[in-house]
Amino acid sequence: MDYTVTIQEEAEKITHAVFHKSVEIVEGQYGHYIYKKDEMIYIPCGGAVYVKNAITEVETCKQYLTLYFDSGDGKRRTILFPREDLVENKIVSLTAYGVQVSKKTADYLIKSIENQEVNVKHLLCHVKLGMAEWNGEKIFKGAKGVGIDSKYTGKLRVSPKGTYANYKKMLKEDVIGHTPMEFLLSASISGLLVDYLKESISVENIMVHMIGESSTGKTTGALLAVSCGSAPDFLGNNFVFSFQDTLNSLMRLIPNSYPTLIDEGSLLTDRDMTQTLYSLSSGTEKRRLSGGMEVNESSRFRTALFLTSEKSILSQCNMNTGLLTRNFEFQNVTWTSSAESADRIKSVVTENYGHIIPRVAKWLLEQDRQELVEKIVQETNAVIKRAREAKTYNNLTERTAKQSALILVAVDIVNEVLKLKLNKEAIGDFMEEHSLVNSVEQVSIGKRAMEWLLQFISKNYTQFLSKDSPKEISNCRGKLENMQTVLLNTDEESGMRLKVTDSEFMKILKEGHFSEKATVLKEWKEMGYLKAQSDRYISRVKIVGDIQVKGYIIQLPVPSNKISGAGVKDYEEVLEERRKRINKPRQVIKDEYVEDDFFSIDDDDDLDFPEDWK
Known part of the structure; x- marks a missing residue:
């Protein structure tokens, strides 16, 4: 049985060991x-x-x-x-x-x-690594303790190898001046910051997902991040793992503070990665009961994780927007400046590693923790402000701003501790350029669900009843109906709707990895995709004959034409003109299943749009 024990120095001893004289x-x-x-x-x-x-x-x-x-x-x-x-x-x-x-x-x-x-x-x-407390004081446990005279006795290769001078020379020659590599260096240090401030701010692990072909330098970049604290190779006893490892083993092997690589995400072809990414992001293992029905201790870690693959791991997860806020995803980025530079980086980090994390940890322990928290708050507000100015702000911006802020503060720390000159502004632009939450199509689960539905219908068109299909088809998934063109709340047009049963709709969503049906329906109703009475989502629909079943009436959008060329009216101005020209009062389209108001456009209505809109 383990007991909770503390150790402290006392001037007066109250316990005296017996000396066995015989x-x-x-x-x-x-x-x-x-x-x-x-x-x-x-x-x-x-x-x-x-x-x-x-x-x-x-x-x-x-x-x-x-x-x-x-x-x-x-x-x-x-x-x-x-x-x-x-x-x-x-x-x-x-x-x-x-x-x-x-x-x-x-x-x-x-x-x-x-x-x-x-x-x-x-x-x-x-035997464990990362930030901790000893006698009420914050310490760092690496190959040697910082703030405590302690030595690491585990098997992991965290003892510095080579020289700091050789490592810093490589940084100056092959990292500084190339924004993607500067970002990776900063992100690796941000994991240490997450661990140090875990009791002061609520933030999840930094996860950087690098997607691309083998020639883009993503593995070299990830190994550079790992080399800040430990051996950057695939020989074991370090922090380079593979997605072939089970989630349980990963959760117990990943350390605090030390940058960690999980390689070969492309090997995952049939595994649902939703729980894996949520667990890695939170750094908290599921609680389990022992044979005696007691709760076993769960492993926890706070660090920066670097994931590499040739395709997005998010494509193997459910489509909940929560995962977008837990993951920096970079596709088709050339991480190293050249093949020669990649070779030099790999050559240096193989023989020189483990010098950066202990230096930064020592500096952090000498700082006022509250001042660091205030810097992160300032950077968070700055990220949000830039998003508002760029008109990319949405309901997920503030949830991701803090992670971006941690990396930007890490840039300042690297420049201060290592006496380097990382380009903070360029790194900020790089993160914003590749942000998953800056795109409406990515952020809106309604948009993503509709895109999936349109793809599904296109792929399985013969399984839907329509005016062109036979009267009877096997494995019927729903019914497509042409209708009068309407303008949706998204400013998209719709001239076709889908009628689908509740059970079939759930199957279609499941195939697209959408687990939150109610969330999708709520957004669709706000966007005008879903037609139903105001107080509900579901309707009574007829798909085959006169049989009424519970289901949904879904307006299928057609992308609006784009405006191009000099002298063309502003997009919003044209849309406003269009709204004014639509029949008034609103025409009420009635059918036997649902009554609702539609914006309608008569076939002979001349809206006088620019030529490239027709």
Whole structure:
């Protein structure tokens, strides 16, 4: 059972260890004394086991002893031994390593070790990485502790290799001046910022999804990000993973603070990635019950994640807009400035890595945390302001602005700590150019659902009843009807509508990975796509014969013609003129299923549009 333990220095000791006077090490052997005829006789039990130091694990406060001894082959062995195993039934396991101990002599060996441990050096170690607290103070756990004299004892390759000078020279020559690589460097540092401020601001992990062919340099760029903290290769014991790994293993292997690459998203052809992306974004594993019906501890991490693939992973998720706010997605970006530059970057980071994250962590711990929070708030407001000025602001802008702000603050940190000159304005423009939430077609689930429906109808046209189809068709999915042209709330025209049953509609949405039917219908009604009574979405429709069923009446839009050429009236002005010329009062189109108001256009109505509109 694990206990919650804290460690602190106290001037007055209240606990004193017992010294076992009857046990001693004599001439390289541990043993004990017995009294025989008023004489103390030493009885050796086996080769001595010595204690080099005692180590306390920062995360659990558990102690380990570094033991060393000479075995029968004359070789010296050193073992990191859990102090909790310093009991008779476990100490005998040392026989497997050459220690002379049995159940009969185990007590004497334990007492000889306890006699030594009070006088050895006591050290600290850690097995987890990232920002943490120790005795109420913020610390960083890397290859070495920052803010704490502790050493990493895990197997991951986070110890700096090569020189910082070689690494910085590469940054100046092959990263500075090329905005995509400057962005990746900044994003890698922003993950450390997310971890440091996780108690001060509510923000999810930074996720950068890089999509493109193998020649675009995306993997090189992602390995550059990883190299800021650990070994950037595919040899294991580092933070380069694959989507072939299970979600459970990824959630337990991804660290705090350290940039992480998950490669080969293109290998995923049949997996629904919705839960995977949500879990990676939140950095929180699902809670699970143990066999004893107790809640197991869930793994948590805060960092920057870099995902690479040749196609969008979002295409394998459901179409909820929430995923758009959790993911920077970059398609067909040339990440490295040239093939020669990519080769130089890979060559340098293979032999020089792990120098940046510890430097930035040390700088962060010296700063006022509240001042950093205020900088992020300022950058967030600036991002929102730019979106309003560019007229790209929408209901998702503020949800994504904070992540952009974290990267922009990271730009300032990189310039300050590494004494570089990243172009902050260019990086901001780069993020805005590739933002998923700046496009109405991406943000609106109604727009995306309608686009999917039109594609579905086009692909499966023979499965819909229409004036051109046979009177009876197998596997009927719905009914298409031509009608008088109307103007929708989106300023699109519609001259056709679809009648579809509720059950069939749900199947079509599911095939398009749309899980929120009510959300789609709500937007469609606001946009004029869905025709129904004002207080509901569903209607009574006739698809085959006179049979009435519950279903939907959906207006199918036709994209508006584009205006081009000099001297053509402003688009909005033309639309306003068009609205004025539409028949008044509004014509009420009646049918046997639904009554609703439509904007209508008579066939002979001359709207006097520009030539390129006709």
